Amino acid sequence: MGGIVLAWLAGEAIVFYRWYRLGAPPTPGTVARSSGIFLGLAVIGAYPPARTFATVAAAGVDIAILLQVIGKVPTGITGWPPPAMDFPKTEIFPPGAQTETTPANGSA
DSSP: OHHHHHHHHHHHHHHHHHHHHHTSOOOHHHHHHHHHHHHHHHHHHTSGGGHHHHHHHHHHHHHHHHHHHTTSOOOOOOOOSOOOOOOOHHHHSOSSOOOSOOOTTSOO
16 A cells, blocks of 8 residues: 555656646646545555555556656646736625614614
8 A cells, every 4th residue: 555655645746746837736626636546546455466456557647647747848727826806896885875874773
């Protein structure tokens, strides 16, 4: 199991590095998808005869992720930084006269 955990950490580091090169934080779906692959391999690795296969497969996933990142500039729409919230005052407060006084007993 230790080999799969190390492969998972290496894979997440590669994913974070790719998003760092894009200039944005990784999206939750990206992190969940890559963690899900390693979680599935950890479940397979819980069966002792399949542990070697699961560890080698996890290392193979790391190599596949690394080959997609190295050697090319990452592309993609990140949506980062988020757009500024330029709402006019009328969208937050309804138009019309606003009074500063309220009845003392709370009834209108």
